[in-house]
Amino acid sequence: MASELQQVFEFIERERGIDRETLLHAVETALLKASKKAVSPARELRISVDRKTFEIRAFARVQVVEVVKEPHDQITLPSAKRIKSDAKLGDFFEIEVTPKNFGRIAAQTAKQTILQEIRSAEKAKVYKEYKDRPGDIVSGTVRGFERSDVLVDLGRAEAIMPSRERVPIEEYQVGDRVRALLLSVEDKSSGPQLILSRSAPEFVRKLFALEVAEINDNTVEIKAIAREPGYRTKLAVFSNDQKVDPVGACVGMRGLRVKNIVRELSGEKIDIVRWNEDIKTFVTNALSPAKLLRLTVDEETGTVNVIVAADQLSLAIGKKGQNARLTSKLTGWRIDITKDEADISFEEKVAAAIAKLAQIEGIGQAHAEKLVHAGFLALEGIVTAEISDLAAVEGFDEAAATAIKAAAEKVFEAENQASGSEEHEGS
Numbered sequence: 001m002a003s004e005l006q007q008v009f010e011f012i013e014r015e016r017g018i019d020r021e022t023l024l025h026a027v028e029t030a031l032l033k034a035s036k037k038a039v040s041p042a043r044e045l046r047i048s049v050d051r052k053t054f055e056i057r058a059f060a061r062v063q064v065v066e067v068v069k070e071p072h073d074q075i076t077l078p079s080a081k082r083i084k085s086d087a088k089l090g091d092f093f094e095i096e097v098t099p100k101n102f103g104r105i106a107a108q109t110a111k112q113t114i115l116q117e118i119r120s121a122e123k124a125k126v127y128k129e130y131k132d133r134p135g136d137i138v139s140g141t142v143r144g145f146e147r148s149d150v151l152v153d154l155g156r157a158e159a160i161m162p163s164r165e166r167v168p169i170e171e172y173q174v175g176d177r178v179r180a181l182l183l184s185v186e187d188k189s190s191g192p193q194l195i196l197s198r199s200a201p202e203f204v205r206k207l208f209a210l211e212v213a214e215i216n217d218n219t220v221e222i223k224a225i226a227r228e229p230g231y232r233t234k235l236a237v238f239s240n241d242q243k244v245d246p247v248g249a250c251v252g253m254r255g256l257r258v259k260n261i262v263r264e265l266s267g268e269k270i271d272i273v274r275w276n277e278d279i280k281t282f283v284t285n286a287l288s289p290a291k292l293l294r295l296t297v298d299e300e301t302g303t304v305n306v307i308v309a310a311d312q313l314s315l316a317i318g319k320k321g322q323n324a325r326l327t328s329k330l331t332g333w334r335i336d337i338t339k340d341e342a343d344i345s346f347e348e349k350v351a352a353a354i355a356k357l358a359q360i361e362g363i364g365q366a367h368a369e370k371l372v373h374a375g376f377l378a379l380e381g382i383v384t385a386e387i388s389d390l391a392a393v394e395g396f397d398e399a400a401a402t403a404i405k406a407a408a409e410k411v412f413e414a415e416n417q418a419s420g421s422e423e424h425e426g427s
Contacts, residue, residue: 362406
């Protein structure tokens with residue numbers, strides 16, 4: 001048993017890096033708990049593992065008395081003198097109480113304790129290794145799946161990439177190598193849980209920091225980042241050195257730097273734009289390559305109104321609104337993109353007029369269509385018209401004309417009052 005135990009300790013110490021004394025102490029503590037019945041129910045029992053021979057022995061602390069009333073905690077003077085010649089009444093000393101079958105009990109307990117200690121030590125080691133590393137990029141191998149969560153083997157630890165942190169277009173197979181952002185380390189009773197992410201915007205930021213030396217040394221800053229994982233990322237960059245072009249530094253010679261990152265992101269498109277503290281310039285850069293005609297900023301609503309030529313509208317908005325949406329996330333402003341009115345066709349003007357009138361309570365879609373087709377394109381025209389003119393519209397009668405005119409006058413008057421109030425405040 002002693003030689004076997006010594007081999008186990010030496011193996012664990014060598015392969016797992018767990019301190020031998022820590023294991024020995026844990027084994028002694030566990031054996032003490034397990035030995036109360038098998039060894040002795042003495043109140044003061046001690047288990048000792050010899051540090052050289054690894055022999056396991058049990059000792060009980062007893063008191064020398066004239067008459068033994070508690071056999072496991074007391075000893076008579078004659079018996080005590082056979083162990084210790086100078087023993088006298090009232091003395092306390094230890095006697096060995098190791099039973100013959102103790103080796104079997106000790107072996108089983110030691111095995112369980114060592115396994116438990118290994119698990120605890122490894123959990124503590126993993127937590128210590130990773131607790132200060134959230135925000136770092138780590139590499140591992142796909143080990144398996146729990147529903148749509150991906151289990152990743154990092155070598156000394158296992159991590160999980162929840163489905164919400166996966167990139168929608170990416171598929172993984174067991175054995176695939178993956179790089180991901182270490183999002184968080186949670187110290188749970190079952191052991192540390194390492195959460196990974198490939199969808200977080202910070203993952204792209206870290207990839208650029210690893211690939212672009214100017215970002216790593218803070219010559220170039222990533223001021224803002226907006227991402228739709230798997231599809232497109234917009235990056236706003238700024239240079240602290242006038243001699244360094246921030247966009248060129250991130251793109252790299254012949255686009256090599258950004259190509260490496262795009263490859264890591266499974267082909268995700270990356271737009272690198274120049275950051276500017278002036279919101280008009282920043283939005284213009286972010287919507288590039290679309291050419292903008294005019295921009296107006298409404299600070300009260302946090303909106304940037306962008307006017308573009310008709311042939312630039314789809315480019316500025318992007319597929320399914322992606323370009324405008326990412327620009328809004330990047331800048332922190334609401335982006336409203338519309339065509340230049342001069343480029344609007346007659347049909348579009350008619351549709352816009354109908355939509356505007358249809359919003360007025362008391363008119364509605366059906367009446368708005370009839371009014372526009374009869375030549376009443378604006379609210380002012382309805383207000384200044386005679387009841388008889390409105391009643392002449394196909395499908396209208398005098399009652400309908402009166403109601404529509406009243407509804408239009410109410411809205412027209414409210415708009416005029418609001419306009420007059422703004423002019424007064426401006427003066």
